[in-house]
Amino acid sequence: MTRIVLHVDLDSFYASLEEIRNIEIKGKPVVICVYSGRSPDSGAVSTSNYKARELGIKAGIPISFAKRIAKDKEVVFLPVDMEHYRLASDRIMELLEEEADAIEQVSIDEAYLDVTNRPFENWIEAQKIAEKIKEKIKHHEGLTCSVGIGPNKLVAKMASGHKKPNGLTVITDAEVIGFFDKLPVSKIHGIGDRTTKSLNDLGIQTASDLANYNIDALERIFGKNKAKILQEKAKGIDESPVEQDEIQQISRIGTLSEDTDNIEIIFEKIKELSFDIQKKIKKKVVDFRTISIIAIDTELKTHSRSETLQQTDLIDENLIKVRNLLQKFFEENPGKKLRRIGIKVSNLLEKKKQKTLGDFYS
DNA sequence: CGACGTGTAAC
DNA sequence: CCTTTTACACGTCG
The missing domain is CATH 3.30.1490.100 (DNA polymerase, Y-family, little finger domain)
Structure with missing residues (x-):
């Protein structure tokens, strides 16, 4: 049975909420910071809007770096306000729940929706659900999001990342192979720096390299479990259900x-x-x-x-x-x-x- | 097998 | 001169 899974990703969520809260800063580069408190500028960037990203100010960099880049430019620096973001997130997740048979919130600004059994659904119609979701979030909260649609969570996630901000990308089961084929392994969700390095050392660069690699050789390096998961990812296979995990x-x-x-x-x-x-x-x-x-x-x-x-x-x-x-x-x-x-x-x-x-x- | 400590990954 | 939170897998030990 082919499922239809959506991945909804709110665009530069924290920064967008701050722009809504204070229209004065709309259109300027906005940087949301986690200040650690050891010195005035110690800490890291949590999120930034696209204007700030153009300058090279992105999530994870030290605030001091960001300020150096922002020197003699008009860049707005704000501290995170998790309570505010949490309330907005909760309201948006409620909107999403109305549109799906099952929903799995994976972070404050992301969720998977299983819409397989929604009335009238098929690959074309699934786009209409995505458009409706985008309109609802825009209407109720004034925010844009990027949506990906695919036959499973992995593909939906990769699809939502394909065009952002404010994107909508469908990858049908027939299109999965074409989408993954030449993709560098580092772009596959769940394959980070370390694994990329190990794979590259084996001469594996693309998803298809990984999909076709000798499984025994992979197992010797990564162990049975991870080797299998890696090859499945490379083929865009992911059977995991859309369901809210119990808190661990x-x-x-x-x-x-x-x-x-x-x-x-x-x-x-x-x-x-x-x-x-x-x-x-x-x-x-x-x-x-x-x-x-x-x-x-x-x-x-x-x-x-x-x-x-x-x-x-x-x-x-x-x-x-x-x-x-x-x-x-x-x-x-x-x-x-x-x-x-x-x-x-x-x-x-x-x-x-x-x-x-x-x-x-x- | 359960408990414990570490590594990887994503946000 | 570097944040925070969560999940999961693996090796080791008793």
Whole structure:
């Protein structure tokens, strides 16, 4: 059965929302920043609008770089306002839900929709759904988006990336091979820098190179599982359903005001972060079994220490455990200093109800 | 097999 | 001089 899957990607979402909130900045280069707080301009660019991207200011670069590029140009720098973006995102996802049999939100500004069983649908008609979605988002929120349509999530995602902003691209099952054929492997969703390098070392440059490569040789390098997934991706095959994944973990990470190995200072930061996690645990109504610290050292290398405990929904009662994990990390890494610190709960379970007195008598 | 730590990837 | 959050896979260990 051929499915019809849409991928909807809101165009430079944060920057667009800021332009709507303040028409003064509309048409100018807009850069949304995550300030880390260690110095006035430390931090990274989260998103920028297309005007800013033309200047070379794009997601991920240090704010200080961006400001250097923006020197003696009129560029608007704004801090992220996640609460504002989250509310807009929620409203838009509700609009999308009306148009699909199944929806899977993959990030604050992206979602997959399965429209296979929508009335009157076929490849041509699917475009009409996409156009309707684009109009609705424009009408209700004043935003544009890029939509991709394909026989599965992978192809829909690649399609939405083909033309943006404000694009609409259909890749039918018959067109998949043609679209992937000469594509560099680095352009395939899910193949990042490391994998690209490994593939290139084997002489694999394009999707078709990868699709036709000897599977045994691939398995020796990547292992059975990943080798198979890589070749499927290269052929545009993806059987994964459009469905909302159960939440698996909740984490918060923060930057320390200076590199340090002082447990007291770091633990204070952990307490701050855990407050946020506790809020989300309550909101999602889950218990957890595993608690971890995430430590990022001065070389930006990530480490973690974790412990699995009795099912609970209370961070506070386990902060001493967290402190011990921190202690353990420094015992095992004497002299190492940290730049950032995080806390994570995982092994999430459906909430176990508090036992009432009645439960003891039943 | 479950727990733990790391690496890769995407946003 | 470099953010944040999540998912998943793999190796290792007991």
